[in-house]
Amino acid sequence: MALRGLPTPLPGLAISSLLLARPAIAHDHHGGSEIPEGQTVSVEPLDTTLWIHIFVNMFAYGVIFPIGMITKSRWHVPTQIVGSMLALLGFFLGHAHGGREFVGNNVHGLFAHILQILLIAQVVLGLYLKGHWEKGINGFIRKLIRPCHSIIGKAMPVLSWTQMIFGGITALGFCQGEYTGQCAAHFIMGSAFIAYGILLTIILLVGQVWMRQTGRSQEFYDSAVIAAWGCVNTFTEHHWGTAWVRNDWQHTSMGIIWWCAGLAGIWMSRDRDGNPKRNFIPGLVIAITGWAMSSHPQELMVSEATHKMFGHTLMAAGLTRIIEVAFILGDKQSLTEDGRTWNSFQFLPIFLLYTAGFLFMGATEEQMLLVAGSDMDHVAYILILFSLASLVFLFANMLVHMYDRLANPTSSKEMNGYTGVNGRPMEEGRIRDAEEFELEGLTSDGEADDEGRGMLRRSQEGHRSQIQGVPLR
Numbered sequence: 001m002a003l004r005g006l007p008t009p010l011p012g013l014a015i016s017s018l019l020l021a022r023p024a025i026a027h028d029h030h031g032g033s034e035i036p037e038g039q040t041v042s043v044e045p046l047d048t049t050l051w052i053h054i055f056v057n058m059f060a061y062g063v064i065f066p067i068g069m070i071t072k073s074r075w076h077v078p079t080q081i082v083g084s085m086l087a088l089l090g091f092f093l094g095h096a097h098g099g100r101e102f103v104g105n106n107v108h109g110l111f112a113h114i115l116q117i118l119l120i121a122q123v124v125l126g127l128y129l130k131g132h133w134e135k136g137i138n139g140f141i142r143k144l145i146r147p148c149h150s151i152i153g154k155a156m157p158v159l160s161w162t163q164m165i166f167g168g169i170t171a172l173g174f175c176q177g178e179y180t181g182q183c184a185a186h187f188i189m190g191s192a193f194i195a196y197g198i199l200l201t202i203i204l205l206v207g208q209v210w211m212r213q214t215g216r217s218q219e220f221y222d223s224a225v226i227a228a229w230g231c232v233n234t235f236t237e238h239h240w241g242t243a244w245v246r247n248d249w250q251h252t253s254m255g256i257i258w259w260c261a262g263l264a265g266i267w268m269s270r271d272r273d274g275n276p277k278r279n280f281i282p283g284l285v286i287a288i289t290g291w292a293m294s295s296h297p298q299e300l301m302v303s304e305a306t307h308k309m310f311g312h313t314l315m316a317a318g319l320t321r322i323i324e325v326a327f328i329l330g331d332k333q334s335l336t337e338d339g340r341t342w343n344s345f346q347f348l349p350i351f352l353l354y355t356a357g358f359l360f361m362g363a364t365e366e367q368m369l370l371v372a373g374s375d376m377d378h379v380a381y382i383l384i385l386f387s388l389a390s391l392v393f394l395f396a397n398m399l400v401h402m403y404d405r406l407a408n409p410t411s412s413k414e415m416n417g418y419t420g421v422n423g424r425p426m427e428e429g430r431i432r433d434a435e436e437f438e439l440e441g442l443t444s445d446g447e448a449d450d451e452g453r454g455m456l457r458r459s460q461e462g463h464r465s466q467i468q469g470v471p472l473r
Contacts, residue, residue, distance in 0.1 A: 040103045041173035047099030054167065057090035061115075061160035063395075069153050070403040077130065084123055091116060100171070108170035111163050118152055118159070125149040161191065165361075174366045183364050190361030193314075197353035198396050204346055205400045206408075208339030215276060216269065217333070219325075222282035223265025230258025254292055261285045278331045283321035283349075290314025290356070303368035305378035310359035317352035324349060355389040 034042040046054075064083035071079055091112065102109075125145050134142055165187050169175045175183035203211055203218065211218055233255030238248040265281030294311020298304040325331065328343050335341055362385050371381050 035101055035103060039173060040106065040176050041171070042101040044100045046171065047097055049093055049097040050099060050171075053090050053093035053097060054171075056086050056093065057167075058164060060084075060086035060090060061156070062164065065160065066157045066395075066399055067402070069157065070399055070406070072406055077126070080123075080126065084119060087116075087119060102170055102173075106170050108163070108166040111166050115159055115163055118156070122149065122152045122156070125152070165191070172366070172370070174364070179364070179366055183366070186364045187361055190357045190359075193353050193357030193360065194392065195357075197350050197357065197393070200350045200353065201393075201396050202400055204342055204350065205397070206404050208334035212276075212333045212339070217276035217278045219265055219279050219282055220269035220276070223262045223269060225262075226282060226285055227259045227262025227266065230255045230260070230262055233258060250292065250296075254289065257288060258285060261288075276333075278325050278329070278333070280322045280326060283318045283325065285318070286321065287315045287318025290316075290318060293360075298368075300368050300372050302372050302378040302381065303363065303365070306359060306363045306368065306382060309382050310356055310363060313352050313356045313359060317349045317356055320345070320352065321349040351389070351393050354393045355386055358385045358389045358392075 034044065036043070060083045064079060064086065068076060068079035068083055094112065126149060128145055129142065129149060169183065169187075234252055235255075237251035237255060238244065261281055261284065265279060265285075268279040268281060269277055271277040290311045290313065292311070293314065294308045296307055298307055324343075324346050328345050329335065333339075335343060359382070362381070371378070
């Protein structure tokens with residue numbers, strides 16, 4: 001049964017339009033198409049070349065480029081060069097494989113060319129910036145190129161995620177014809193839950209102080225997005241002018257509760273004096289959404305079990321989020337003023353959002369039919385989805401930690417009472433890390449002269465001597 005019961009974010013319109021693109025011509029490998037009439041792929045298996053294409057591109061776009069994006073040291077350029085070389089290799093392998101055939105102009109092939117154009121543009125812009133041409137007209141051009149280079153770099157992980165989804169559905173011949181709508185809804189909203197989990201991961205690990213400085217509570221932003229999505233869902237789930245059916249009532253009413261509760265959450269995000277105030281509304285909306293989705297009737301047993309597990313996971317994410325805000329944090333933005341610590345319970349609702357996203361992405365009708373026709377039962381399938389969620393959760397935490405270490409070298413204050421080897425404070429090593437990081441920024445950009453570097457070194461050496469002269473506490 002097709003599910004449209006979750007609001008579709010506006011960025012997902014691009015994905016929907018690409019999924020709706022109709023294939024036109026066959027991609028011929030053998031002088032004649034072997035694709036059955038009415039299908040989008042042939043019955044031949046994926047050959048070795050295509051498997052290499054899959055793994056090389058997943059490693060380049062899913063691992064190397066995200067690491068390069070957050071690396072602002074001398075390793076940034078080498079990392080991006082390696083990623084670009086692998087991406088280029090994967091691109092050519094995708095056009096040199098045998099085995100299974102795919103219809104021409106498929107969504108994965110179309111988006112691959114867009115991705116390659118952006119990659120080439122990113123490399124050219126990066127090389128220009130690396131040249132450090134700043135005199136005359138180059139100074140003005142550099143000011144325009146730098147933000148473009150930054151925006152493309154930050155957008156690349158999102159575009160890469162989209163392309164990997166397109167690759168999966170193209171390889172299996174999914175999401176065509178009558179399945180397009182429900183397929184787009186599952187992948188868009190599943191990805192949205194994962195993206196929400198990633199944002200919460202970033203805020204928890206490195207963004208607590210920043211969130212406090214915005215003058216708004218986190219629930220203000222969450223509730224604003226919930227209200228906006230609810231408005232879109234309310235007026236798009238029913239085809240106006242046609243008869244109302246049961247699913248129309250469910251989906252439209254879910255949109256209504258989203259914008260109604262979202263507006264309440266916005267109002268409650270301030271106290272009587274206008275100060276930021278946390279509240280339970282976003283967690284409650286997530287929990288109610290999970291309850292509603294777990295109640296959708298399904299034709300297949302494995303589909304019913306997967307949807308029910310998705311709903312229960314989403315309910316758990318919402319309830320644990322309420323517990324975190326109300327009882328773990330006591331309505332505060334963070335446990336401590338410096339925002340450098342957290343309670344282990346705070347990771348639970350985040351991890352459940354990752355898991356809910358993968359469960360919903362893996363619950364399309366065609367995927368459920370594929371699992372039902374195999375020897376795999378619903379328990380094994382759900383455990384595999386949990387495993388994928390764990391890997392993405394791990395990788396997101398690793399990236400945030402790596403960024404934090406590079407952008408904010410270890411704090412000068414002692415952490416958790418640890419003073420270092422033989423009772424000596426760890427200040428000297430920390431100051432040296434900070435010095436190396438700052439000097440690396442100067443030497444890599446080439447935007448300061450030798451005198452400036454010498455002044456920075458002398459200043460930091462003096463600061464180090466002052467720190468070393470302070471008695472231990």
